Amino acid sequence: MAKPPYIPPQIGWLYDLVLWTFSVLVDLFFREVHPRGSWKVPRRGPLIIVAAPHANQFVDSLILMRVVRREIGRRISWLIAEKSFKRKFIGLLSRGIGAVPVARAMDNMKPGTGTIYLPDPVNQPTLIRGVGTKFDGPGFEPEGTIHLPTINGNSYSATIAEIKGPEELILKKPVKEKDALCQLTGRADITDDGKFTGDASTVKSDFQGTKFKVAPHVDQSAVYKAVFGRLSHGGCIGIFPEGGSHDRPELLPLKAGVAIMALGSLAENPDSGLKIVPCGMNYFHAHKFRSRAVVEFGNPIEVPRDLVEKYKRGERREAVGELLDTIYHALLAVTVNGPDYETLMAVQAARRLYNTKGKKLPLPMVVELNRRLITGYAHFKDDPRIVKLKKSITEYNKQLRLLGLRDHQVEYARFSIIRVVSTLIYRFIKLTLLAIGTLPGLVLFAPVFVATRYISKKKSQEALAASTVKLQGRDVMATWKLLVALAFAPALYALYIVIFTYWTYRNRIQGYVPEWVPLWAVVLLGVVLFPTITFAALRIGEIGMDIVKSLRPLILSLNPSSANTLVKLRERRAELSREVTDVINTLGPEVFPDFDSARIVADPFKGYKHGDSDKGVEADHELRSRPQIQKTYTTQEPLPRNESFHDLANFGFFSNRPASRSRSRSTAGVRLSSSGSVQPMTEVDDHDRLEEVSKRIRGAMRERGKERRQRSEDLGWESVSAGSITPSEDGEKKTR
Ligand SMILES: CCCCCCCCCCCCCCCC(=O)SCCNC(=O)CCNC(=O)[C@H](O)C(C)(C)COP(=O)(O)OP(=O)(O)OC[C@H]1O[C@@H](n2cnc3c(N)ncnc32)[C@H](O)[C@@H]1OP(=O)(O)O
Ligand SMILES: O=P(O)(O)OC[C@H](O)CO
Secondary structure, three states: OOOOOOOOOOOOHHHHHHHHHHHHHHHHHEEEEEOHHHHHOOOOOOOOEEOOOOOOOOOHHHHHHHHHHHHHHOOOOEEHHHHHHHHHHHHHHHHOOOOOEOOOHHHEEEOOOOOOOOOOOOOOOOOOEOOOOEEEEOOOOOOOOOEEEEEOOOOEEEEEEEEEOOOOEEOOOOOHHHHHHHHHHHOOOOOOOOOOOOOOOOOOOOOOOOOOEEEOOOOOHHHHHHHHHHHHHOOEEEEOOOOOOOOOOOOOOOOOOHHHHHHHHHHHHHOOOOOEEEEEEEEEEEOOOHHHHEEEEOOOOEOHHHHHHHHHHHHHHHHHHHHHHHHHHHHHOOOOOOOOOOHHHHHHHHHHHHHHOOOOOOHHHHHHHHHHHHHHHHHHOOOHHHHHHHHHHHHHHHHHHHHHHOOHHHHHHHHHHHHHHHHHHHHHHHHHHHHHHHHHHHHHHHHHHHHHHHHHHHHHHHHHOOOOOOOOOOHHHHHHHHHHHHHHHHHHHHHHHHHHHHHHHHHHHOOOOOOOOOOHHHHHHHHHHHHHHHHHHHHHHHHHHHHHHHHHHHHHHOOOOHHHHHHHHHHHHHHHHHHHHHHHHOOOOOOOOOOOOOOOOOOOOOOOOOOOHHHHHHHHHHHHOOOHHHHHHOOOOOOOOOOOHHHHHHHOOOOOOOOOOOOOOOHHHHEEOOOOOOEEEOOOOOOHHHHHHHHHHHHHHHHHHHHHHHHHHHHHHOOOOOOOOOOOOOOOEEEO
16 A cells, blocks of 8 residues: 655745745736635634635635635645645645645546446345456455446446455445446436336346446545644644536535544534634636636534534444535535536526626626526426526527627617717727737737647646546646746746847847946846736736627627627517516515515616616615615625625625524624724614615715726726626626
8 A cells, every 4th residue: 555645734934935926826817806705714713614616626725725814814724635746846835835635536546357237226236246357356445436437427436345256345335326327237217316117126138237447445544633633723724525626517526524524623622613614616717817706705614512422422424424414505505506507507697687787796796696596596497487488598598609799799789880880990999009009918928828728728638538527627727727827938938038138139139229238137127028018918908808809799780681680689688688587586585585685686677776886886775774674684694894895785685595593693784993894783773873884885885986987997998877897797897
């Protein structure tokens, strides 16, 4: 058995050095990383942060390290796959931040000889038979793992309980999953919940069994010991409980480690005050350069004492299972999980269609609205109205895709020909000017772009081939883009500086550089100039790209036949919008008791108007000042201390959870201090204070609105009634 790797201690300054060095990557790669709810994370005491979905291999941990260090002042001890820990560069960084390596069965899988099948799935669902297998040979042992090939995107693993002979073994748990049963019996007459519709006492007559992989048992005791040690010193453990990165639209089943760590630690030290904080990593195109993310923290979970007692009594499976279930549900509350990609897209579209007045939604609100819609969808997915609506939305999405349009661009169909032509001319001029500004930086950086694209694609294919859970391998792309840029860009820019200096040395850049300028100053100039040009190009290019994306629908509107298609599409959109709003208003209150009071977006067909953000806040305030609504407002979560003013609109009516009984009244409201910081209120029914808070919010929002409009104008965004810069479904800014 291979020796487990050394578990490095966490050294504060080294951790900060690594984080500080790599933080710049987060700023460059993402347009925005928005923390939400970090005020909920305890600043002291033993803590486990459970983060999911793990959609961005090493970038996830970097983002979270940064958010947690900045907002809460804590450092995280990550659980990292031993395979990654053994990699040169990542291993070096992991040691630097004191990560704890864990061996994963999935990284040690080897193909087994022969094939396996389940001879009697109903009466002996744990008995596995082999054909030409050597279960008594190397690699097979009790507690080892048997893994079946991935089918329909699903993978199945089972733990071995006992080896009976070269061709017979017993699993710990009965096989119940449909896909696994199909593979192990060759039968297709199996329902989704694993029941055979025909005679289940036999496998298919000519069935040869399925291929499989096997991995030996991993002894994790050193890992648990290290984790307990850090927790007992009040440390913070970070874990991606899905057990690996993936690019699926839904959470993977959680691994038991997080529950074992919490229960084991509390069994040793019941009064340590250990908390588990769920953290949702919500990306808008995780793998794309300049995309956005919302890192959302949920309420801390305290492990009930009776669960710890249960664990201590030896009822470990039950205790672990119960806690895992709680953690899973806590994660669902901070993440957006769709059953599949198509549903996710349909839900995103429904959100846009519901927000027809174009109110600018802050990013966390977009995430919240998506989450609510998915919850609603899961509840009513078999309702004929929802089935019909989903079909219509999917068709509408398809039509958009065929035309190469975004949903918000359908509005162009309203423009008169004069407006289309003048907008086009204006944007072309603007684009030309921006292109001139971007070009030098773009040319300088182009080799890095090409290399990152090529290598990240290649790496994602490799990761996909080695994985049983990845769909396209997109979860490794951002990591590789960053790693390649990290290695390549400095080398390339050093080369530029050498050329620049040599050119000066040879002929003073065709005589443009005066003789009195020393060569060292030229080197220094290069060091500052080239990265600055590139960075400027990046920022200007971002605006330019938004304009480029806006051109297609304008050009389409010039062609009479496409213009007609656009007009029809716009009518279709309006119709769909009405249908979506209708269905949401009818079914919403059934799932969300606070539906009306917690209205995130004013109903466009019901007279609440959110013309601009200021009005929006006033309307929201009006809603809140009604008695029934005030109740919701005062009993919702307190206003997060760490959220910026444009997110103030998201409290009270933004919360998706009904008032918690267990939450103390003292934290049920918020108070704005004179310095503008937000603190929990002690008296929830204090109307005056609420009024004061509302006034301040309105004032702050007005100021921010002005500021934002000014900034938009400075950046050259055109002003559209509801704010020209609005996050689209993918969180990208869009030009209307
Ligand atoms: C540009 C880039 C810049 C980068 C700059 C930053 C660079 C710096 C990098 C830092 C990077 C950090 C971030 C890395 C992120 C990862 O590397 S993610 C991958 C590694 N992490 C993980 O896997 C964590 C999640 N996994 C777990 O928690 C796993 O449980 C463990 C702890 C690894 C153990 O796994 P395992 O040995 O396979 O055991 P497992 O099957 O989970 O079962 C454990 C026990 O629970 C029981 N059990 C299982 N399921 C259940 C259940 N549902 N109910 C009850 N009991 C259960 C089992 O029966 C078993 O019982 P025993 O047989 O032991 O009695
Ligand atoms: O092999 P992956 O893609 O699950 O990545 C594991 C890494 O340690 C980061 O999660």
